[in-house]
Amino acid sequence: MSSSGFSWKLEDHPKLPKGKTVAVVVLDGWGEANPDKYNCIHVAETPTMDSLKKGAPEKWRLVRAHGTAVGLPTEDDMGNSEVGHNALGAGRIYAQGAKLVDFALASGKIYEGEGFKYIKECFDKGTLHLIGLLSDGGVHSRLDQLQLLLKGASENGAKRIRVHVLTDGRDVLDGTSVGFVETLENDLSKLREKGVDAQIASGGGRMYVTMDRYENDWGVVKRGWDAQVLGGAPHKFQTAVEAVKKLREDPNANDQYLPPFVIVDESGKPVGPILDGDAVVTFNFRADRMVMIAKALEYEDFDKFDRVRVPKIHYAGMLQYDGELKLPKHYLVDPPEIERTSGEYLVHNGIRTFACSETVKFGHVTFFWNGNRSGYFDASMEEYVEIPSDAGITFNVQPKMKALEIAEKARDAILSRKFDQVRVNLPNGDMVGHTGDIEATVVACKAADEAVKMILDAIEQVGGIYVVTADHGNAEDMVKRNKSGQPALDKNGNIQVLTSHTLQPVWNFLSFSS
Numbered sequence: 001m002s003s004s005g006f007s008w009k010l011e012d013h014p015k016l017p018k019g020k021t022v023a024v025v026v027l028d029g030w031g032e033a034n035p036d037k038y039n040c041i042h043v044a045e046t047p048t049m050d051s052l053k054k055g056a057p058e059k060w061r062l063v064r065a066h067g068t069a070v071g072l073p074t075e076d077d078m079g080n081s082e083v084g085h086n087a088l089g090a091g092r093i094y095a096q097g098a099k100l101v102d103f104a105l106a107s108g109k110i111y112e113g114e115g116f117k118y119i120k121e122c123f124d125k126g127t128l129h130l131i132g133l134l135s136d137g138g139v140h141s142r143l144d145q146l147q148l149l150l151k152g153a154s155e156n157g158a159k160r161i162r163v164h165v166l167t168d169g170r171d172v173l174d175g176t177s178v179g180f181v182e183t184l185e186n187d188l189s190k191l192r193e194k195g196v197d198a199q200i201a202s203g204g205g206r207m208y209v210t211m212d213r214y215e216n217d218w219g220v221v222k223r224g225w226d227a228q229v230l231g232g233a234p235h236k237f238q239t240a241v242e243a244v245k246k247l248r249e250d251p252n253a254n255d256q257y258l259p260p261f262v263i264v265d266e267s268g269k270p271v272g273p274i275l276d277g278d279a280v281v282t283f284n285f286r287a288d289r290m291v292m293i294a295k296a297l298e299y300e301d302f303d304k305f306d307r308v309r310v311p312k313i314h315y316a317g318m319l320q321y322d323g324e325l326k327l328p329k330h331y332l333v334d335p336p337e338i339e340r341t342s343g344e345y346l347v348h349n350g351i352r353t354f355a356c357s358e359t360v361k362f363g364h365v366t367f368f369w370n371g372n373r374s375g376y377f378d379a380s381m382e383e384y385v386e387i388p389s390d391a392g393i394t395f396n397v398q399p400k401m402k403a404l405e406i407a408e409k410a411r412d413a414i415l416s417r418k419f420d421q422v423r424v425n426l427p428n429g430d431m432v433g434h435t436g437d438i439e440a441t442v443v444a445c446k447a448a449d450e451a452v453k454m455i456l457d458a459i460e461q462v463g464g465i466y467v468v469t470a471d472h473g474n475a476e477d478m479v480k481r482n483k484s485g486q487p488a489l490d491k492n493g494n495i496q497v498l499t500s501h502t503l504q505p506v507w508n509f510l511s512f513s514s
């Protein structure tokens with residue numbers, strides 16, 4: 001024990017047998033909801049998960065995965081992968097980025113911090129660029145926070161502001177992009193009345209422009225760079241409302257995947273490329289989908305794509321997105337200090353870990369699990385395996401994703417007896433659920449169930465222990481509902497497909513009596 005009274009030493013658990021391999025399976029986006037045709041988990045054949053539900057009551061719990069129970073600002077906040085895996089990995093609840101940004105904006109502390117002072121140095125001569133997700137989803141960003149930041153920045157001296165918007169349709173209903181852009185345009189016109197030169201400068205759908213994660217597809221970030229920094233895109237419009245409305249006329253259009261566009265003046269010149277002497281803020285608070293753009297904006301040595309022109313800017317993140325890489329160096333709000341996570345305890349106690357998922361969720365069981373830190377705590381005790389995800393597709397075309405491959409890796413790791421903890425994330429329910437394709441989501445849930453079976457069979461073979469749980473809901477409810485729980489119909493009498501997460505609880509199954 002150290003002089004402060006803290007010790008890494010873990011005491012023996014009163015009930016758990018020692019020396020057994022533990023499998024930790026996180027089913028991404030797998031909640032519990034009423035059984036109806038919009039509950040893809042219910043509709044799918046899921047014999048393994050069904051049999052777990054029939055287990056003795058002391059072997060399972062339904063737990064909340066949304067709202068204040070997991071450190072989010074309000075009970076209306078759905079759970080998400082960051083908060084879910086942070087909480088699972090740390091075994092504790094932290095006030096999450098969303099809440100910390102709320103505090104900093106409400107108290108005005110954001111404007112007194114080092115990060116804001118740093119960007120403010122450019123306000124006299126340069127433009128302030130704000131890049132981020134435009135919605136009220138509350139998973140990566142929030143419109144009301146952007147609105148407060150716009151007001152605060154202009155009151156604190158920003159004279160020229162350009163917003164680079166990423167449309168959502170994933171944490172909110174598809175088609176809502178138009179309303180969000182109209183709201184923002186309205187705010188910016190009010191700023192203009194006050195003498196601030198404020199405009200939207202570029203845009204695109206979040207999954208096609210800028211917000212890739214875990215280096216799945218740098219082409220996504222490049223499209224954003226070209227529009228935001230270089231002022232180049234295949235589509236040019238004079239206003240962002242016109243841009244989004246026009247681009248949505250394509251029958252296959254989807255807010256998540258809108259092509260990149262730039263706003264140009266009457267002479268066709270882009271109104272807001274990022275130039276030397278400008279300030280840039282990425283206003284998303286959530287880390288995973290900001291790390292890649294942060295690297296492009298901050299790193300001198302960068303070989304992921306040709307940046308063509310690298311402006312000398314003052315760049316700050318809303319938060320610091322990676323605690324290990326200290327990326328970005330400057331940020332407006334201190335991130336939650338997620339310390340002494342379970343992974344760190346394990347290495348201090350000689351317990352060997354294997355973690356695996358496919359690219360799109362790999363960082364969930366490593367980076368998020370370890371408190372938003374990339375890399376190993378101790379490479380000699382840990383092995384992290386990433387199975388490459390298919391890039392450039394929406395996962396409804398491959399709903400089985402790499403579930404089988406993840407399960408095989410986990411099975412082999414368990415049977416090798418080289419590891420004490422084997423943890424995986426099975427992405428299917430979530431990634432396919434986000435596409436809004438109900439049929440494909442049913443196939444996805446079946447595939448995830450088969451993967452769970454393979455892992456639990458291996459655990460049984462070695463006489464191990466399992467924990468099967470989820471980070472939040474998604475696939476168990478694929479329709480927007482009214483207050484009485486019935487599908488809410490749109491003005492044409494159609495159901496509205498829910499692509500987002502839910503407020504539903506999640507299962508926690510243990511193979512031992514707790």
Ligand SMILES: O=C(O)[C@H](O)COP(=O)(O)O
Binds near residue numbers: 080081082
């Ligand atoms: O980033 C995403 O894909 C969604 O906004 C949230 O999904 P996740 O929290 O499951 O990653």
Ligand SMILES: [Mn+2]
Binds near residue numbers: 081084430471
């Ligand atoms: Mn998730």
Ligand SMILES: [Mn+2]
Binds near residue numbers: 029081430474501
């Ligand atoms: Mn999700």
